[in-house]
Amino acid sequence: MAGAHRHLLLHTDSPLHRIAPEAKIVGTFLFAVGVALTPRRAVWAFAIDAVVVLSLLAIAGYRPRQALTRFAAVLPFVAFAVFIPFIAGGDKTDLFGLSLSTEGLWASWNVIAKSVLGTGASLILAGTTPISEVVRGLGRLRMPPIVVSIVAFMFRYLDLIVEEMGRMRVAMTARGHDPRWLWQAKPIASAAGAMFVRSYERGERVHSAMLARGFSGTMPQMEHEPASPTDWARSLTPPVVSISLALVALIIL
Amino acid sequence: MLLALHAPDGFLSAPVAFATAFISVVIVGAALRQSGRELKDKQVPLAGIAAAFIFAAQMFNFPVASGTTGHLLGGALAAILLGPATGALVVTIVVVVQALLFADGGLSALGYNVLNMAIVTSFGGYAVFLLARKLMPRNAGGIVGAAGLAAAASVVLSAMAFSVEWLFGATAPIDFDNVFTAMVGVHLLIGVGEGLISALAIGAVLASRPDLVYGVRDLKRSTFADRTPVPMRTFVAGGILAAVVMATVVSQFAVDSPDGLETVAEDTGFADQATDHALDSSIFADYATTGVANESVSLAIAGFSGGAISLAVGYGLFLTMGPRRRSESRETATV
Amino acid sequence: MHSTANSLTVTDLSFAYPNGHEVLDGLSLSVHSGERVALLGPNGAGKTTFALHLNGVLELQRGSINVNDIPLNEENLGEIRRRVGMVFQNADDQLFMPSVREDVAFGPANLGLDKAQQAERVAEALAAVDASDFAERTPHHLSGGEKRRVAIATVLAMHPDLLVLDEPTSGLDPAGRRELTNLLKSLPLTQLIITHDLPLALELCPRSVIISGGRVVADGPTEELLSDTQLLAQHRLELPYGFSPVVAGPAT
Structure with missing residues (x-):
């Protein structure tokens, strides 16, 4: 069976574990959107995003090896990106003795950079939030x-x-x-x-x-501490970074 | 196979990601309302367990050829078992959770992943199922066959949807023609597997609990007693033959000797129109159209695909949402 | 300890599934308040179908059910469900919430209790089954015995008058079984224990009822019924090899 779907929670405690789940879900999602909006040629922007992701992975308590194994589990999904430079048209660049499409290389870089950063964000969420908390978080986010x-x-x-x-x-x-x-x-x-x-x-x-046990058609709402302003501030910092970088890059590039 | 499924971040342009996200939210919202009406309190745990089943089924490998394996998408299967609205909702939940917690597919790619993997497969697959059922004998074998066709078609529709999205949001200089040929060609073969597994799974459910299959609620139980088993080899051989034939036809469209579709396009005046707004129009991605050999043909294929998908999904939506409203108004009338 | 009031009175209960298969055929039974009664019978005797009637999961077709003098009907359904605590055969079916705490709170929440009262019920019920330590755990990660105890806590939290347990020892190891019997002995509640674990019946229940073919075929002191080898054989019930109800002694 696919080991990739094993429970990804890190059984440790970290400041990230203690943030309310709804704030983390929103933060993770917006961070990925910010990264996706970043123009592909803004390599420096991706580098700063990567620093954010790596720091948070460290704070979450991932050991380097652990993080790498989990990143490896998503490799198949970006495998196709590797072929783009070989099949794409346009100008060619010589790289390692191969004639590759320049635009194709950028496209490949684009998918790989964004996927790795997005995967990092989802690993941080999955590593610090038990499933039951995720479910509660969805409830707090007014999901139906x-x-x-x-x-x-x-x-x-x-x-x-x-x-x-x-x-x-x-x-x-x-x-x-x-x-x-x-x-x-x-x-x-x-x-x-x-x-x-x-x-x-x-x-x-x-x-x-x-x-x-008396179920009458609606699931009872379970008690749950709402996310504090501090939780929101912390969770929204990474997306503020990624979205600002995207905007700056869009303006100056 | 990984092309249309679980597309990673950055695969299509941001505008297409947003546009597909918008479409997905609207359709899933409608499916949710419909599902809310259909699902009695009883079915909420059932839908949840079905979601777990689809999730698990996507992890369940089946052999394809010489030891290589594939896995189920499950959209059409879910639609036939649970109804297209609940099916689409359940598969959407699976796709979103996979992206959020397991990094299967990008978070920013959810718009097109949900559209292609949940909406097109469920509604489109269900529409094909109902159409195919009309052509098949009214017995268990016919239903199983229709389910297989629908599941196979759902995968191909999904691949076509991705190709059309590529036309609008390509991020690399690969022509629409090539993407279309590759995607549809590969997914025709994958569709054989999906169709086969889904058909057999539906067959197994029909054998023990036909009452659980939404797609046959209109049939009497005795209908399923008549089971004429189809030999596996015949089934697979037939499927592969059909796939190869279709792949050949598709590739004919995509190479620069346009026949069928162009004629159709010209006859209907579509080609003229298409060339008028032309490929230089900014709504099409430059990348997808740089090397397009024959503009009118490409647009015709894209238009045909888009039309086929919209028709199938629209028909599926209509079938789900339409009749129910009528019965509701009848209810209110009697009150 | 036995009061004369009847906790449960079932009169002439019959039930057939839609395919015509008749499972219950005029079953009558009463259980006094504070009593612990074993309901014995072979597979297919209608035990589980009977249990599903007791709090109205299956709709009444013929006959009547009274719980503490309240008849089971559409109007009283909610109150009956509170009064009758059902512990299902497979604990995985009963524990469906993401955490043990939420699962135990599910019943009290459906009763409309506020958050503070819910928390109180949860704490009290988990303490009663000695499971306070795993309140935050996921049911999936509990052992079989722990799951069974939590499943009992989920109904205790509703303050039932009558506890109905369907095959409470199935799938438990000897130590888990021992913990469970001790737990059931410690609960001061009317209990109806559905089982084909005859030593369990003997240990816990002074009185046993044998049902077969959808009706009561024997009702008496457990030790007597279990000593009647002919009666047991007639209804596909068997004592474990070497077990003697006389030597083991009756329930205390």
Whole structure:
């Protein structure tokens, strides 16, 4: 199973762990938007953003190796960016004996720089915020209650489903199933269907359990300390930096 | 395969990111309202668990060829099982959470990722499902086949949507023609896998709990008793054959010997119009159009893709939102 | 300790699933206030279906249910659900909130209690099952025994009059089972324990009821029922190898 989706929380304590989740979610999102708005040629702006991300990763309590492994997990998503210089047109630049598209190189740099910074931001959020806090944060951000409930249920049952799928996979392997081609995928697909039925029936049992405790259609709002002005100020600092850099770069470039 | 799915930050230009984000918010908002009406309190935990299922299904590898593996997108599957509105909502939640907490796909790319992976696949896939069902026999085999076609088509529609977005928001000098050919070509093959797995998954659900499949709520239970199994090899061979044929047709459009579509475009006067506002018009990304061999053909393909996607998604939206309103007004009338 | 008041009275309860399969067929049963009763029966006897009726999760088709002299009907549904605490067979189905604290607060919140009262109920319920330490944990990361205890806390927080437990020991290791039986002994509540764990019935419940084919087929002191090998065999119930109800002794 994909290890990339393991729970990413760092079980330590840091000033970042103590910031209210809604502030961190907004901060993370806006930071990524600021980075995305930065023109690709403003290398210095990305460098400053990178300093911000690295400092926050350190404050969050990531060890360098830990951070690197987690960055590596998203490599497949930017792999395509590496090919852009080879297939793009326009002027060519000679690099390491290869004739590459200049614009393609910039495009590739653009995707890689922005993705790495965005990934860093999401690692900081994921590393310092337990899932239950994320769910509460979404609630505080006035997300529609249905959405918050769906997210909460999703996280509650994700690991169970993944583990169950893993057990089914093991059971298949134990009986010699080692599919190599698409037309051998039937057992897996049927297992996925069976998994849906099981998940759904679990949903029905959960609903019974909820009714049994007086559920009347709306999830109760759980108590939660709202984010303090300090939390907001701290969370909004990185996006203020990334957005200001983007604006400065847009003006001077 | 990773092209249209989980696109990273900076892949498309900022204006396209904002525009797609706007469209996604509007459509997901509508899906949310619809879903709120459809989901009785009972179905909130069910939708949450379905979200966990889709999330998990995206981690569940299946073999493609000689040991390489792919994974499910699940948009069409979710739409057929839960209805397009709830399906789109659930897949959107999965995509957003993956970006926020697992860095799968960029946060600033959420606009187009949600549009391509959740909205186009759910609504578009569901529209294809209903159309395909009309052409298929009214039994379990027909439904499974329609589900497979819909899931395969949803992936291709998703790839087409990405190509059209590239036309407007390219960030590298790669022509629309090449992006389109590559994206659609690759996703035709991926679509075979998606279609196959989705079809079999729907088949497994129909066999044990047909009442859980939204897409067949109008059919009687006895309909599913008639199960004529389709041999796997036939299924795969048929799928690949169809994909290859389509890929050939698509590549014919994209190389500089334009036939079918251009003729259509010229006949309908679309080509003239298209060339009038021309590629030099600023709404198209310079990068995507620098090397375009034949402007009218490219625009025709783009227009055709955009039209096909809008039609499918629009039909899906209409099917979900339309009839419900009628029944609601009937309810209010009786009160 | 037994008062004469009936905590639970079920009269002539019948239920059939939509496909026509009849699960309950005229089941009648009463439980006195403060009593601990075991409900025994083979798989498919209708035990769980019966339990789902007790707080109105399944709709009443025929017969009646009274909890502390309040009839189960549409109007009293909320009050009945407060009074009857259901502990489900699979704790993972019961613990659905992101953290233990929120899960235990779910019931009190549905009762409309304010935040302070909710916190009080949570603290008290978790203390009762000796789970105060994992209030902030995710249910997923608890052991089987811990999950079961928290599941009990989620209903204790609603201050029920009657606790209904469906197979409370399934899947527990011997130590977890021991902790659970001690916990159930310590709770001063009317309890209906649905199980096919016969030694558990003997240890906890002076009285047992055997249901089979959707109706009550035996009702009496647990030790007597468990000594009747013919009765047990008739209803697919079996004592563990070498277990003697006489030697083990009745519930205290």
